[in-house]
Amino acid sequence: MKSVLIVEDEALVALDMKRAVMGDGYEVVGIADTCEDALAIAAMTRPSIILLDYNLAGPLNGATVARELASTGAQIVFVTAHLEHVIQEFRQQCAGFLAKPVLRDELRQLLADLEKEHAAA
């Protein structure tokens, strides 16, 4: 079963994502609202997918830790209203991008596509 780490500082949005991915059979290993927490949880749980927001609580934003999180082997999916900021810079490092507001169906579709790509690889 694939594991997902949700890095999002809006509690309701994080809960919505959690329900969406759990409904499709993914395991949610944690929800982090800061970059520091995200790095700590990722190091401990080694998730296969990380849903990463750009604006987070604390001084750092998602972009500052995206490469470090990617180095854990997880597939990074940026879920942000700042899509224009990150899409150029992280086109290579990230597995996908979703622009907020994200519908559950969009999220599910992207995760399904990633799974297919992974299986094909």
Add this chain to the structure above:
Amino acid sequence: MIAAPLPNRWPQVSCWNRLKVSPLSVRAALVGLAYFATALAGIELTRSAGNVAAVWPANAIVLAVLVHTGLREWKFLLAAAAAANIAANLVFGNSLPVAAGLCAANIVEIIVGATLVRLLLGHRLGPVSVSQFIQIFSLAGLIAPVFGALLGASVIAYAFGTPYVSVWVTWWVADAMGVLIFGPAFFLLDREFIRHHAPGVRLAEACATIVGTAAACGAIFVYASLPGLFIIPILMMWSALRFGLSMTSVVGVGVTVVVIGLTVNGMGVVAQMPGLDGGDQIIFLQLLLAGSILPSLLVASALGERDRTNGILSKRSRAIEISNRRLAIFAEQRETLLAELQHRVKNSLQVVVSLLNIRADEVRSPPARTALSEAAHGISAMALIYRFLYTGAHVDRVDLAAYLPELVTNLEHVHRTARRGVTIEVSTDAITVPLEVATPLALIVNELLTNAIKHGGGDGEARIRVDASRAGEDNDICLLRVSDNGQGLGEGIDLEKPESTGFEIVQSLVYQIGGRIAARNEGGAMFELSFPLPDSGARSLWGESR
């Protein structure tokens, strides 16, 4: 240190200010002394070469002082000049009537010249343009001496029996030369010039240029043959190119003094030229000086004007550059603020969508879940607008050609999982709509597409077309068609009295943007929405009754 700007009044820019603030008696005495000294020099030349001076600088001095002085004080200064003129003539042995006559001629000339200059250019003589330079010296140097020459030649012709015409010509040329050569130094030697040149290396260079040019001209005049004299204009031109009008004028004065001084003392190429009597020598000297000095003065004046113009342009250019930088900063701040605002809107909409999703999880009834899901889609359609607002060239408008395909892709993406297959084709003209139209339009299209996806294609693949085009005589109407390949609309459907909530929402929003919507069956259902494009000036399609 910040230099204080010079106020825009002539006393502050001219060295005559110093003269003006001193007591009137002192000024009159100074003018009288200066006039006396230059008149002695002029009369000395008269004795050496006929009865008229080669150059008469005395009038130029008084003329320059009068131009820079209030009218009330003219009479005192003119009286001092007149006294000096008579005294100089008496010193050289002229009778009192002759001295008085010559004095009258000179005073008339000065008054005419100063009046003409004041009338035409006022008394604010700072840096002058080429046209002003020509005007000043045409009025004071060419026109005023006509009157002086008329009177003066009469006196000399009567007193000494000299032919009137030749005396008139020599007088006129001498006085014109006096103003033209000495004038710029007196008229235009202002504080700007002094501040610009002193102190320092440049002042030393300027002084060296004056002495060096005068000495070089003297040497050329004495030792060179006639063609060697052509070097003098070149030396003058060097001053013009290097130092500007005032300094060129001063150099010209130096050259004039040297050349005339040598000739008077029988030295130099003109004095030793065979076949030239005193009068011819004067005319030759005048032509030589005029040809050497006047072109350089004109060039210096033009260069000065160019430098001033460049200075003004440079200042304006700097001001524009600063202004542009400020505008760029404002634009950047505005852009950042706008981006932040868009971001917050999208985040807030995300929270609303998430809340709807979470609530939908609790609902067991499929229609209720669908309703909540469709509400979330509507919010998503609205949010999509903000992405296009921010990235578009116009931050308050949405380009339908960019927005509609993206909206369609999102819906296609979402519904592909729920249905067998959905294909949506989009075709749009270049149409942009403002935000107040874009938001309801997004919801309308979302509703129509959701309806088409639901009912299009029956059990097969849903094929949907979205066409947006301009219509109307002035292309001021947007025509948007959404058609599918489904069973079509049922009999008796009346969009004016919608029975489903979806159509009611559509009808309300269509009304909001001043449009109309019609539906018919064409191989499936086809909805045709028309609404006025606000920038085209078109009014609501509902007419005045709306």
